[in-house]
Amino acid sequence: MEKLHFDVATLGGGPGATPGAQLLARAGKKVAIIEQGEGLGGTCLFEGCIPSKIFLETASRLHALTQDAEFGITGAQCEGIDLPRLRQRKAEILAARVQGANQSCSHLGITMIHGTADFASPHVLRVHRTGLEDLLVEADFLLVSPGSTSSTLHIVGAEDPQIWTSADALRMDLIPSTLTIIGGGYIGCELATLFSRFGTKVHILEAAPRLLLTEDPGISQTLAQFWQQQNAGIAVDLNVDIQAIRHISEDRWELNYQDSEGNFHNLESQRVLMAVGRKPNTSGLSFDKAGLSLGTHGEVPVNDFYQTQVPHIYAPGDANGRIMLAHAATRQAQLAALHLLGRVTSPTPLVVPHVIFTAPEIAAVGADSRSLTEHPQWRLVRWNYAQDARARIVGDLSGFAQLVWDPTSRELKGLQVMGKGAGEMVEEATYVLTHQGTVDSMVQTIHPHPTLNEVVSELAGFTVAEA
Template structure:
């Protein structure tokens, strides 16, 4: 029987990063992956393929504005969806190949098969060929991730009523895509197919899209996407989803009890994700699972069984790849006797639409609910020379700072390149920067980053320079 210091079950961003860090710290490490492809949801059917399609569809959408730049395109511009999907898959394959390389480089043993606990120190691996193997682990890290959620009355057939997984590999552009759920995944994939010519309707139970983010970001993104042609039905509860041949009929009800009926050829069910522990047999190891299906952990990501830890989507907190990575590193370093720490308030969230949406820290709604006195400063991208030069005028940067101390409490952005710009805010908040600190830092001109400086100036005695 093979024996290891650390065994990680699941090879998503949290799992494979944890394995690498464990190996770097001198642990004999193994990773167990149910599928033949490493990388988990993120690399295979999540973050990476969706960004590939967002990039391809963005290029297509940009062609409509080439004439404004003095670029004349003659002849018909056509979409080859099959080739676009093939490119997406090539990006995925290359990225997964990179993970295989990293496993080899760090001398991490990879087992392909369903990993399940025999007891607290032994893991059985059921392989695709019907054989099985049992390995021994001094420590185990559960990193089994999440799967798309649904509603009890919806039958997902993976043909016309689909999840995000199927939406990444459609063989045709929908005529009318009805999206159930206005969160990050639904909005991103909705914009992909909106750009490619589909009519897109979004039904959201809450009173706004991306409801977990600052209300100002939701309002601006809604405005921009409506301008692009997306339709929204917020504050609507879906009552039924029925397939009739190649048609899907969605019925939803608003707060007044009024019913709407939307008929499309595809319906994307995007109502969140659930922790995935199917087949793990956590009970055989004595590991507690909460009523919400999450593996219960303490502040050190340790389960109730001392030698078993859990990270990523399968535990509490935001379901974000970079959150899982940080947790994977944290567990490895705890096992090595170090004292790492994660400030969950400083883990950014991003929506990869165009304009991009990014945020870190507290929202205005959260500060108001907590009774924290704050000041706010905003700056619109349309006032930037760089934004005018590239015609990326939508959006703004908003900085929230403590009214007394001026410490930055939250930064909320929507606009071009904000997925990258948010790192500046994370860095500033990590070092407890004040709005004035950011306002006094030199930002290259002309850049989109100048909006961060200007928003900081706006939050500091309302003295933005360019508005």
């Protein structure tokens, strides 16, 4: 069996591996990337954030037709959704991303190895290649980043392989007339937005007392109210206990569940989507042969440099179970590489923003209203989109932004935005939080007019003026 030796090898070619591999190659290391998928990019590119945003863009443009009259446009209409063209557009975007990553890695002299891998020993990965003999890849250092996979519920019928995961839904083979989504987290809510705008009647079943349990409670409440007021075609049941999922016929599913008052219901739909979170994709990799033990949820335990208990093995990205976001994985991979090179010796807490591409869009970074219980000296301040010129121009009068700050130190502690452009507006606060900046610095920064970013500067100015 052939054996190749490298300074560094990565298990995986997604955001938790490739950025670190590229940094190490630039530093002169001999690097290999082992990837089993269609190309470099990982779950985010092929099954998650990129495909969903491609389809959500189409859904947004479709929805905009319903608002044309408000902007003085008459007669615009949609004749239908061209699913083959939509899938083709997705394929073209993904191919362009893969080509760019491949060219970058090739230019850096990184060796690409296609296949599935598991540990043969602490320094050796066995790569299983279709139609070829297995290959042994030995490395002085390893970045193990196998990503994550969809979680499921342990209830009757949940094992049926025809229940959609988010990856199944994003193949976009079908726009169902009715869809039941199990789970009201960010994945479930984004896909509810997508399919409802494509004309599907969506019903979300959530075990928790509110949608988006990880978000500020006010955000969750506003989203539910907005969907109801706008007749978005999304029904929501909270505090439910799902008893069973039954596949009655090809296009007919039934869910049996109990509501918060103890009443039992049978809910039928054309398709069922399981969106109850993600878990580290660490099974079957023989971590024991590397001297590694997994955590209770299958995660790989790491320190603040994403280094495992075996010092030459790092595990950035979803595999460590800390923050399952592509941009967090990218930074973790870079920090792991810098630590491997000896360039980073002091841990730096990551300030990680996130965006939920629902309608309305949601973005957040840092502390929210829940932090006020632990820090009663902090303050929450809110500013409505309706007070901003650009927001009125684009037609969003219901959006808002809120910040949390410490009036004594004047430090910004967090920002949440809900409305058009939210994802683009949270970056300024991320920078300020990363550098322990103040709300005053946001006021002193000139923001171009008229832009939605003025909502943030107006909020900061109001905060300081009212202090």
